[in-house]
Amino acid sequence: xxxxxxxxxxxxxxxxxxxxxxxxxxxxxxxxxxxxxxxxxxxxxxxxxxxxxxxxxxxxxxxxxxxxxxxxxxxxxxxxxxxxxxxxxxxxxxxxxxxxxxxxxxxxxxxxxxxxxxxxxxxxxxxxxxxxxxxxxxxxxxxxxxxxxxxxxxxxxxxxxxxxxxxxxxxxxxxxxxxxxxxxxxxxxxxxxxxxxxxxxxxxxxxxxxxxxxxxxxxxxxxxxxxxxxxxxxxxxxxxxxxxxxxxxxxxxxxxxxxxxxxxxxxxxxxxxxxxxxxxxxxxxxxxxxxxxxxxx
Ligand code: G1P
Numbered sequence: 558x559x560x561x562x563x564x565x566x567x568x569x570x571x572x573x574x575x576x577x578x579x580x581x582x583x584x585x586x587x588x589x590x591x592x593x594x595x596x597x598x599x600x601x602x603x604x605x606x607x608x609x610x611x612x613x614x615x616x617x618x619x620x621x622x623x624x625x626x627x628x629x630x631x632x633x634x635x636x637x638x639x640x641x642x643x644x645x646x647x648x649x650x651x652x653x654x655x656x657x658x659x660x661x662x663x664x665x666x667x668x669x670x671x672x673x674x675x676x677x678x679x680x681x682x683x684x685x686x687x688x689x690x691x692x693x694x695x696x697x698x699x700x701x702x703x704x705x706x707x708x709x710x711x712x713x714x715x716x717x718x719x720x721x722x723x724x725x726x727x728x729x730x731x732x733x734x735x736x737x738x739x740x741x742x743x744x745x746x747x748x749x750x751x752x753x754x755x756x757x758x759x760x761x762x763x764x765x766x767x768x769x770x771x772x773x774x775x776x777x778x779x780x781x782x783x784x785x786x787x788x789x790x791x792x793x794x795x796x797x798x799x800x801x802x803x804x805x806x807x808x809x810x811x812x813x814x815x816x817x818x819x820x821x822x823x824x825x826x827x828x829x830x831x832x833x834x835x836x837x838x839x840x841x842x843x844x845x846x847x848x849x850x851x852x853x854x
Contacts, residue, residue, distance in 0.1 A: 558707075558708075558711045559682055559683050559768075560682075560683075561606070561607070561682075561683050561684070561685060561704060561707065561766060562607065562608045562609055562682065563607065563608070563609045563610070563611060563678075563679055563682065563684045563685070564602040564607040564609070564610050564611070564684060564685040564686070564687055564700075565611045565613065565672060565675045565679060565684050565685070565686045565687075566595070566598055566599070566602075566610060566611070566612050566613070566686075566687050566688075566689055567613045567662070567668060567671040567672065567686075567688065567689075568583065568585045568595060568612050568613060568614050568615075568618060568621055568689060569613055569614055569615030569618065569661070569662040569665065569671055570584060570585075570615075570665070570690075570814075571584075571615075571665060572584025572814075574814060574815065574816070575587065575816075575819075581617070582620060583617065583618045583620055583621055584690070584814070585618075585621060585689050585690075586620050586621065586624065587813065587819065589692060589811075589813065589819070589822045589823050589826050590823060590826045590827050590830065590833070593624065594689055594690065594692055594813050594822075595621065595624075595689045596624075596650070597689075597692045597693070598687045598689040598692070598693075599652075600698075601687065601693050601698035601699065601700050601701070602685060602687060602700055604697075604698045604700070604701050605685065605698060605700035605701040605704045606701075606704065607685060607700075608656065609656050609657075609658070610652070610656065610657045610658070611657075611658050611659075611660065611675045611678045611679060611684075612657060612658070612659050612660075613659075613660055613661070613662050613671045613672070613674050613675055614659055614660070614661055614662070615661060615662050615663075615665070616661075622659060625650075625651075625652055625657055627651060628647070631647070632644065632647060632648075635647070658678045660674050660675060660677075660678060661674070662674045666785060666786050667780070667781075667783070667785025667786040667787055667788075668688075668785070668786075668787065668788045669775050669778050669785070669786035669787050669788040669789075669790065669791050670775070670785070670786040672686060672771070672772075672775060672788055673772060673775035673776060673778075673786070676769075676772040676775075676776075679769060679772070680769070681769050682769060683707075683766060683767065683768050683769065684766070684767060684769070685700055685704075685764070685765065685766050685767075686764070686765040686766075686767060686788075687700060687763065687764055688763035688764075690763070690812060690813050690814035691762055691763030691764070691810045691811070691812055691813070691814075692810065692811045692813050692822050693764070693806075693808060693810055694808055694809045694810070694811055694822065694825055694826070694829075695806075695807065695808020695809060696808070697807070697808065698808075699716050699762065699764045699806045699808060699810060700716075700764050702716065702739075702804060702806060702807060702808075703715070703716050703764055703765075703766055703804050704766065705739060706738065706739045706740040706802060706804045707766045707802075709738045709739070710737060710738065710740060710800070710802045711800075712768070712799055712800035712801060712802060713765070713766060713767050713768055713771075713792070713795065713799060713800065713801045713802070714740065714765070714766040714801075714802045714803070714804060715731065715743065715761055715764070715765050715766075715792075715801065715802070715803050715804075716761070716762050716763075716764040716765070716803075716804055716805075716806045716810075717731055717759040717760060717761060717762060717803045717804070717805055717806065718759070718760060718762045718805065718806050718809075718810060719758050719759055719760070720758050720759075720760045721758070722752055722755075722758050723752045724752075724758075724760075725749070725750050725751070725752050725755035725758060725760070726749045726750065726751050726752060726755075727749065727760075728749065728760035728761060728762075729746060729747070729748050729749070729760065729761035729787075729788075729789035730746070730747050730748075730749075730750055730755045730756055730757060730758070730759065730760055730761070731743045731744075731745065731746050731756065731757065731759050731760075731761065731803050732744040732745035732746070732756035732757055733757055733759060733803065737802060739804055740802040740803055740804040741802065741803050741804075742800070742801070742802060742803075743796070743801040743802060743803045744756075745793070746761075746789050746792055746793045746796065746801070747789065747793070748781055748782045748787045748789035748790060749782045749783070759803065759805075761789065762806055762810045763810065764806070765788075767792075768795075768799055770795060770798070770799065771788075771791055771792065771795055774791045774794050774795050775788070775791045778790055778791045778794075809825075811825065824837070824841070
């Protein structure tokens with residue numbers, strides 16, 4: 558089995574659902590508590606043993622490159638003023654020199670096209686794919702869980718979760734076959750099927766391990782749902798030649814591309830932090846309790 562070393566993270570999306578915040582700032586830099594959502598994906602990938610990151614960026618995304626770069630003036634200032642905790646935090650965040658590559662998706666043609674833009678940097682080896690809008694919450698990251706499955710099955714592995722039956726047209730949906738160890742065989746994949754014709758209510762939650770043969774297929778992929786080049790369509794074609802496995806994520810993925818998911822993620826991650834938990838609980842209670850500020854609104 559080919560060792561998994563690289564992760565592709567597409568960060569070229571326009572973020573129109575978060576305008577005006579995303580007018581001059583990449584949506585991947587929106588913060589959940591005090592970290593950009595992109596940072597959560599990078600940490601999740603490190604936890605799963607990833608060594609090299611390929612970020613597929615686009616226009617107006619330079620804040621992302623700056624975020625992962627060294628900031629000597631800031632470090633010197635923190636050192637001088639004795640702010641050792643913050644200094645430590647920034648040093649921990651700093652990726653090893655040369656461990657992040659950037660490439661640009663020159664026009665927004667869909668997720669499949671964004672992934673295809675990473676082909677030369679990934680080369681002929683399997684890779685993880687993390688969609689950073691989807692923020693993994695739980696004791697163990699979603700990518701680490703599917704890596705565990707991959708280590709016993711090989712092939713291509715996708716994390717799934719259940720959605721409400723009426724929500725199938727928002728996601729890629731898989732059909733479930735035989736159980737295999739910690740996962741199951743995928744029998745079918747459809748991008749955004751209408752409720753009623755979907756093969757199940759198990760949706761692709763934004764974490765994948767893919768074999769490099771997907772790149773050739775993406776190169777000739779025609780447009781699908783939303784008139785975009787869809788990764789799910791290419792995976793469905795690759796399934797004719799290679800095995801695909803699913804694993805139910807034991808945790809919860811917050812869709813930070815939606816306002817509700819983003820707000821829920823902020824609350825969940827804040828409640829998980831010991832230094833914030835009580836005050837945040839108190840703060841929420843003061844808004845919603847019977848005589849709170851927001852009652853009756
Ligand atoms: C993309 C994928 C879809 C997946 C979803 C998860 O869709 O195409 O298969 O279920 O991410 O967030 P998008 O959210 O870009 O429409």
